[in-house]
Amino acid sequence: MKDVNKVEAPYETEEPWLPIETKLVVGSVIAGIIALIVLATLVHMFLLGGH
Amino acid sequence: MAEHRRWHDGMFSTEDWWAVWIGLFFVLLGLLAAATRVDLTGWIVKFSMWVDITKSFRASSKGLLSPVASLILTYIIFTAVTCTGAKFMKWDVKKYFIAWTIIFWLTVIFYIVGQNAYIAATELEWKKYGIERGLSLGGAYYIIALFAGLFIGNLTPKRFRTFVKEAAKPEWFIKVAIVCLGTKLGLKAIEAAGFAIHLLLAGCCATIAAYLLFWPLAYTVGRKIFKLTKEWSACLASAISICGVSAAIATGGAIRARPIVPIMISSLVVVFAFSELVILPGVLTKYWSHEPIVAGASLGLTVKTDGADAAAGAILDDLIRSKVAGEGIHWDEGWILASAIMTKIWIDMFIGVWAFVLAVVWVWYIERRPGETVPKSEIWFRFPKFVLGYFIAWFLVMGLGLADIMTFEDLKFGIKPIEGSLRKFFFMLTFTSIGIVTDFRELAKEGLGRLAAAYGTVLVFIIIPLGFFLAWLFHHGMMPPTAP
Numbered sequence: 001m002k003d004v005n006k007v008e009a010p011y012e013t014e015e016p017w018l019p020i021e022t023k024l025v026v027g028s029v030i031a032g033i034i035a036l037i038v039l040a041t042l043v044h045m046f047l048l049g050g051h
Numbered sequence: 052m053a054e055h056r057r058w059h060d061g062m063f064s065t066e067d068w069w070a071v072w073i074g075l076f077f078v079l080l081g082l083l084a085a086a087t088r089v090d091l092t093g094w095i096v097k098f099s100m101w102v103d104i105t106k107s108f109r110a111s112s113k114g115l116l117s118p119v120a121s122l123i124l125t126y127i128i129f130t131a132v133t134c135t136g137a138k139f140m141k142w143d144v145k146k147y148f149i150a151w152t153i154i155f156w157l158t159v160i161f162y163i164v165g166q167n168a169y170i171a172a173t174e175l176e177w178k179k180y181g182i183e184r185g186l187s188l189g190g191a192y193y194i195i196a197l198f199a200g201l202f203i204g205n206l207t208p209k210r211f212r213t214f215v216k217e218a219a220k221p222e223w224f225i226k227v228a229i230v231c232l233g234t235k236l237g238l239k240a241i242e243a244a245g246f247a248i249h250l251l252l253a254g255c256c257a258t259i260a261a262y263l264l265f266w267p268l269a270y271t272v273g274r275k276i277f278k279l280t281k282e283w284s285a286c287l288a289s290a291i292s293i294c295g296v297s298a299a300i301a302t303g304g305a306i307r308a309r310p311i312v313p314i315m316i317s318s319l320v321v322v323f324a325f326s327e328l329v330i331l332p333g334v335l336t337k338y339w340s341h342e343p344i345v346a347g348a349s350l351g352l353t354v355k356t357d358g359a360d361a362a363a364g365a366i367l368d369d370l371i372r373s374k375v376a377g378e379g380i381h382w383d384e385g386w387i388l389a390s391a392i393m394t395k396i397w398i399d400m401f402i403g404v405w406a407f408v409l410a411v412v413w414v415w416y417i418e419r420r421p422g423e424t425v426p427k428s429e430i431w432f433r434f435p436k437f438v439l440g441y442f443i444a445w446f447l448v449m450g451l452g453l454a455d456i457m458t459f460e461d462l463k464f465g466i467k468p469i470e471g472s473l474r475k476f477f478f479m480l481t482f483t484s485i486g487i488v489t490d491f492r493e494l495a496k497e498g499l500g501r502l503a504a505a506y507g508t509v510l511v512f513i514i515i516p517l518g519f520f521l522a523w524l525f526h527h528g529m530m531p532p533t534a535p
Contacts, residue, residue: 014278014280015274015280015281017274017275018417020416020417021270021274021281021417024267024412024416025267025270025271026267028263028264028266028267029263029264029267029268031263032260032262032263032264032267033264035259035260035263036260036264036521036524039256039257039259039260039525040256040260040524040525042256043252043253043256043524043525047249047252047253048253048526048527048528048529
């Protein structure tokens, strides 16, 4: 059982980085970049052009 | 667990819902005043800049009550509504009442001191107050409340500061203020509907991009550089990239982290948000006063508590408008603050969705608990309810005005004391409370050093630069309407 109040918990065990974490992180960043490009383009076309 | 909860659970037992009830109570009072032209809101005390202290406060409606009667009535009514909330939330009402009374009257003093013309008047206002020099600090009353609160929370006897914390509720006070702020946006939107909608959409787009980029980057830094476990890193990433305390707690619940994890991270959030509150408005005013909406949105994306964000936005609004007033530009008050709050509101709104996504990812991929499902109702339970109050207040006032059901003048008559005097006083209560609950000893606690280093690193090298860039990308060129 984990000790619920152990303050040193962040460093108690080093957990190996899992392949699924790579997938999720890379997937989110790619989705973020796509969202950034698409939304920024839309905002520039339809909103910021008017200011 | 979630499957046993009903949709209306917590409606009368959480701070979030009580911010909605109190905020909407005052909004409806204002609308009733607007509909009947009976002055139901003019009693709220209004603080003004002064040289003669007898003119430092008065009733919002001039001549309705004497200044002292207005102040006492405000105390009685605010005390009654917040104590009602405290009772429903099962707090110790007696303790709350005494601590609230201390905080209320201290805040009144800080407000009066901070509004002294020698401290607050800008150079352009000196003549109006018959003074020849001053500090020109604009919204200094917020800073005074903050530092005085900080003094109380860190340097007064432990017994006293622990007791006063019973009523130091920055998140609750700011949420009430934000619900009331919705009416301000409603009034403004009647005059500038197009700009308000643009601000809303741009804030939404910036937030979506920020969510998807901030979280994985913060998580990776926590895991790879600071060697935190998945549990700590996920909560840290949510706290720093989304919405501080609420996000840390929501994520803790979603991934079933131990209770200590979001609690420890929350203490870091508060301390770092305080630092941002003090530093960022000045920096943004210096370098981005020509992009006021970008500057406001930058705060919304980078300051991680609602209280500190709205507070920093209020300071920024005052500082930037004071600065450009010297160049002959007079922007309408409140739009810079609105841009700071708008992005933060979107961030708050998506907490529920993000917590749901994390819960699904953790159950299906990270911890692999086959067959276990995450109910969609989790989105509703984690949705910040005060946001509903903000939008109801906004659309109600805007709708009544745009549909010509009430005239702009009538709405202004009833709503002005709510969106002005009341909202600003709750802002002040927030500042005093932020100071009181910000405990710098937390940083010195054993075990927090590395976590604080991780938080600081992510904040300085990822969240702030990327947040500023996103704010610029989605808001550049947007200017607040000029003051009428």
